[in-house]
Amino acid sequence: xxxxxLSGFEPFGGESINPSLKLIKRLENERWDDVEVHLVQLPxxxxxxxxxxxxxxxxxxxxxxxxxxxxxxxxxxxIERVAINxxxxxxxxxxxxxxxxxxxxxxxxxxxxxTLPIKRMMKAAREAGVPAMIxxxxxxxxxNHLMYGILDLLAGTDKLGGFIHIPYLPEQVVDRPLQPxxxxxxxxxxxxxxxxxxxxxxxxxxxxxxxxx
Amino acid sequence: xxxxxLSGFEPFGGESINPSLKLIKRLENERWDDVEVHLVQLPxxxxxxxxxxxxxxxxxxxxxxxxxxxxxxxxxxxIERVAINxxxxxxxxxxxxxxxxxxxxxxxxxxxxxTLPIKRMMKAAREAGVPAMIxxxxxxxxxNHLMYGILDLLAGTDKLGGFIHIPYLPEQVVDRPLQPxxxxxxxxxxxxxxxxxxxxxxxxxxxxxxxxx
Amino acid sequence: xxxxxLSGFEPFGGESINPSLKLIKRLENERWDDVEVHLVQLPxxxxxxxxxxxxxxxxxxxxxxxxxxxxxxxxxxxIERVAINxxxxxxxxxxxxxxxxxxxxxxxxxxxxxTLPIKRMMKAAREAGVPAMIxxxxxxxxxNHLMYGILDLLAGTDKLGGFIHIPYLPEQVVDRPLQPxxxxxxxxxxxxxxxxxxxxxxxxxxxxxxxxx
Amino acid sequence: xxxxxLSGFEPFGGESINPSLKLIKRLENERWDDVEVHLVQLPxxxxxxxxxxxxxxxxxxxxxxxxxxxxxxxxxxxIERVAINxxxxxxxxxxxxxxxxxxxxxxxxxxxxxTLPIKRMMKAAREAGVPAMIxxxxxxxxxNHLMYGILDLLAGTDKLGGFIHIPYLPEQVVDRPLQPxxxxxxxxxxxxxxxxxxxxxxxxxxxxxxxxx
Numbered sequence: 001x002x003x004x005x006l007s008g009f010e011p012f013g014g015e016s017i018n019p020s021l022k023l024i025k026r027l028e029n030e031r032w033d034d035v036e037v038h039l040v041q042l043p044x045x046x047x048x049x050x051x052x053x054x055x056x057x058x059x060x061x062x063x064x065x066x067x068x069x070x071x072x073x074x075x076x077x078x079i080e081r082v083a084i085n086x087x088x089x090x091x092x093x094x095x096x097x098x099x100x101x102x103x104x105x106x107x108x109x110x111x112x113x114x115t116l117p118i119k120r121m122m123k124a125a126r127e128a129g130v131p132a133m134i135x136x137x138x139x140x141x142x143x144n145h146l147m148y149g150i151l152d153l154l155a156g157t158d159k160l161g162g163f164i165h166i167p168y169l170p171e172q173v174v175d176r177p178l179q180p181x182x183x184x185x186x187x188x189x190x191x192x193x194x195x196x197x198x199x200x201x202x203x204x205x206x207x208x209x210x211x212x213x
Numbered sequence: 214x215x216x217x218x219l220s221g222f223e224p225f226g227g228e229s230i231n232p233s234l235k236l237i238k239r240l241e242n243e244r245w246d247d248v249e250v251h252l253v254q255l256p257x258x259x260x261x262x263x264x265x266x267x268x269x270x271x272x273x274x275x276x277x278x279x280x281x282x283x284x285x286x287x288x289x290x291x292i293e294r295v296a297i298n299x300x301x302x303x304x305x306x307x308x309x310x311x312x313x314x315x316x317x318x319x320x321x322x323x324x325x326x327x328t329l330p331i332k333r334m335m336k337a338a339r340e341a342g343v344p345a346m347i348x349x350x351x352x353x354x355x356x357n358h359l360m361y362g363i364l365d366l367l368a369g370t371d372k373l374g375g376f377i378h379i380p381y382l383p384e385q386v387v388d389r390p391l392q393p394x395x396x397x398x399x400x401x402x403x404x405x406x407x408x409x410x411x412x413x414x415x416x417x418x419x420x421x422x423x424x425x426x
Numbered sequence: 427x428x429x430x431x432l433s434g435f436e437p438f439g440g441e442s443i444n445p446s447l448k449l450i451k452r453l454e455n456e457r458w459d460d461v462e463v464h465l466v467q468l469p470x471x472x473x474x475x476x477x478x479x480x481x482x483x484x485x486x487x488x489x490x491x492x493x494x495x496x497x498x499x500x501x502x503x504x505i506e507r508v509a510i511n512x513x514x515x516x517x518x519x520x521x522x523x524x525x526x527x528x529x530x531x532x533x534x535x536x537x538x539x540x541t542l543p544i545k546r547m548m549k550a551a552r553e554a555g556v557p558a559m560i561x562x563x564x565x566x567x568x569x570n571h572l573m574y575g576i577l578d579l580l581a582g583t584d585k586l587g588g589f590i591h592i593p594y595l596p597e598q599v600v601d602r603p604l605q606p607x608x609x610x611x612x613x614x615x616x617x618x619x620x621x622x623x624x625x626x627x628x629x630x631x632x633x634x635x636x637x638x639x
Numbered sequence: 640x641x642x643x644x645l646s647g648f649e650p651f652g653g654e655s656i657n658p659s660l661k662l663i664k665r666l667e668n669e670r671w672d673d674v675e676v677h678l679v680q681l682p683x684x685x686x687x688x689x690x691x692x693x694x695x696x697x698x699x700x701x702x703x704x705x706x707x708x709x710x711x712x713x714x715x716x717x718i719e720r721v722a723i724n725x726x727x728x729x730x731x732x733x734x735x736x737x738x739x740x741x742x743x744x745x746x747x748x749x750x751x752x753x754t755l756p757i758k759r760m761m762k763a764a765r766e767a768g769v770p771a772m773i774x775x776x777x778x779x780x781x782x783n784h785l786m787y788g789i790l791d792l793l794a795g796t797d798k799l800g801g802f803i804h805i806p807y808l809p810e811q812v813v814d815r816p817l818q819p820x821x822x823x824x825x826x827x828x829x830x831x832x833x834x835x836x837x838x839x840x841x842x843x844x845x846x847x848x849x850x851x852x
Binding site: 071082087088119137139210 | 652708709710711712713720721723724725726727728729730737739740748749750751752758773775776777778779780782804843845846847848849850851852
Binding site: 501502504551552553555556557558559596597599600601602603604605606607608609611612 | 714715717764765768769770771772809810812813814815816817818819820821822824825
């Protein structure tokens with residue numbers, strides 16, 4: 001049985017909630033068939049986030065590592081295709097760090113592609129009735145930092161890694177009604193479908209899901 | 214005990230689902246305390262929609278009549294403030310009618326304001342954790358037509374009326390992931406909170422919730 | 427030769443620029459054929475704005491009165507279809523007034539439709555290469571207040587009146603690059619085309635240009 | 640005096656206009672001080688686009704190569720930070736090719752960062768009154784393909800390269816008024832400011848301009 005490690009983040013940027021934290025807490029109570037799921041909560045801090053995750057990876061020895069984070073303003077579950085080797089923070093992280101145009105790993109490659117079967121995961125979520133898409137940028141903040149860190153750690157191993165961005169929860173935007181959101185139950189359904197698709201083999205489906213610009 | 218009549222619409226515009234229809238079907242099974250709720254399904258047809266609703270109003274004799282319809286592209290439950298006396302259809306209705314700049318009632322006023330306590334309803338939905346807003350336009354299609362028709366029918370009576378626009382459901386936009394959506398359960402929670410707020414008195418709360426433009 | 431009175435507004439809401447003010451200043455230097463154009467600058471103040479405009483209407487005796495105002499966040503010139511009889515201010519005006527759900531004219535109708543040939547104006551702007559649309563809500567702030575005031579003043583006369591909302595100028599959003607904008611020259615081209623269409627007869631063209639919601 | 644080569648693209652995706660083509664044609668007539676500007680028109684074709692550009696690079700021997708392309712739906716000039724090593728076409732190119740998840744260079748790195756001083760270019764455009772931003776994804780279509788190709792060609796040389804995405808022109812969206820656009824003159828002003836900033840030294844300014852997600 002495959003082992004999957006899913007991470008969520010603490011709140012940041014003035015929010016009192018982080019949907020990825022709510023999500024992993026909710027997934028603790030979820031019944032999973034044919035897969036062993038581990039969950040970890042990470043600080044929204046450059047450096048510390050990946051350090052803490054590395055420790056858990058060493059303990060758990062998972063087959064797949066999937067970071068999950070909030071993408072305020074997005075409408076769908078967004079499976080990230082690529083992480084780039086740069087930190088460029090428009091706001092400070094939860095410990096006050098605000099790197100600008102700093103490489104994550106000065107000896108690392110410019111980018112890492114997700115090693116998850118992202119197209120099959122997208123398809124699985126959609127088939128479960130959940131809006132999902134491929135995203136070609138995880139930003140330049142702690143989410144991209146963590147995704148790059150995961151793939152840098154797993155490079156050269158047969159472990160797969162990647163990242164999923166999720167929308168705001170409805171309760172986060174009650175007073176900002178022009179912001180899109182997604183219910184926790186919808187996220188749970190989509191993430192479960194994606195995890196099951198991810199463990200079902202590492203060769204991806206060939207589905208056009210790029211962006212024109 | 215007050216009687217509330219809620220209407221939903223059939224699918225239109227190439228959609229196979231109308232969230233307002235799903236919603237009223239779902240509300241049938243909902244337990245309501247201290248309010249008697251009646252539900253009716255209407256055709257997306259100029260004229261016919263309000264005719265059918267009038268029949269049900271005559272039978273049921275409700276205290277409040279609230280039309281509900283789909284507003285594709287919106288992010289929040291949108292309580293309409295006003296209905297205007299014009300049909301201007303950019304697509305044909307479900308029977309092929311496509312009126313352009315035609316008054317709904319050639320002897321009627323230019324507009325009717327909702328007689329529901331819209332600000333209190335907005336507040337109640339938000340307190341229930343559901344994104345909600347006041348909208349200052351119900352468009353110029355069948356939804357606005359029905360809202361105008363409801364308020365035209367109820368004018369001069371002590372019955373209250375209005376309209377609520379609701380977002381797409383997630384399953385409608387799985388392949389259009391840039392379109393916002395809202396889960397049915399979130400809608401149910403919001404609409405229930407709004408209905409309970411609406412029957413709790415007709416004087417509205419004074420809350421700024423307008424639009425700059 | 428027909429006389430047209432165009433009004434622009436002072437900056438408000440923390441902006442240092444109002445595109446409608448820049449526009450009318452720019453239109454002063456514009457050559458107009460077969461139409462006499464008068465321009466006036468108005469304060470963003472409930473009550474005062476329409477009072478000042480009324481004075482100029484009395485002096486100039488125009489055939490058409492067209493208010494112009496900023497609609498931050500819009501992408502196209504937006505010809506307003508209707509003004510509603512309510513002030514609901516989410517921010518204070520330039521003199522600190524912030525009315526909530528107050529009728530503009532407690533004895534006036536719920537709404538006034540623009541008496542301009544709005545569809546022909548839209549068509550003319552588009553033919554001049556300028557994005558233009560019909561808007562079904564002018565909001566509930568000073569712009570709607572002025573539009574309602576214009577139509578209330580002109581009701582029962584053969585003078586035509588209405589309102590056009592315009593986007594931000596590029597220089598307003600250099601640091602807010604996700605906000606749409608429109609160049610002043612594009613606005614000039616569009617407004618000129620609209621004015622010429624407006625004075626060319628009062629019967630409107632029949633073009634579907636409504637909104638579904 | 641530095642030599643700059645700017646490329647524009649033919650129309651694609653059902654459009655009859657490509658703003659980048661209009662732009663380079665317009666820039667031919669522009670007066671440039673202290674910089675020698677060369678312009679080339681490229682086909683929207685995987686492979687062919689970079690082949691044709693390579694020829695011109697060999698002839699002209701420019702110091703900087705900047706590709707320019709249309710990004711429909713964007714509001715600002717978008718200076719691309721990074722090109723990724725994948726083609727994933729949701730529509731066919733102008734010769735019918737539609738690669739899915741195919742590396743651009745199977746031996747190349749996962750990504751190339753722009754070697755232009757992108758932050759200084761952004762700042763220069765903004766100071767000229769033109770909305771400009773850093774974008775962290777050039778998509779997965781021909782624009783990203785060309786940008787990757789440029790940086791792959793120039794790797795190991797002292798020539799600088801990168802890519803700028805530009806919005807629709809107003810005339811492209813007259814009938815799609817919810818789509819943002821930018822006037823050609825605004826683009827010219829912004830691109831000129833960017834080019835002058837780019838040739839003024841290769842060390843970039845340190846300005847936070849990243850994305851949270």
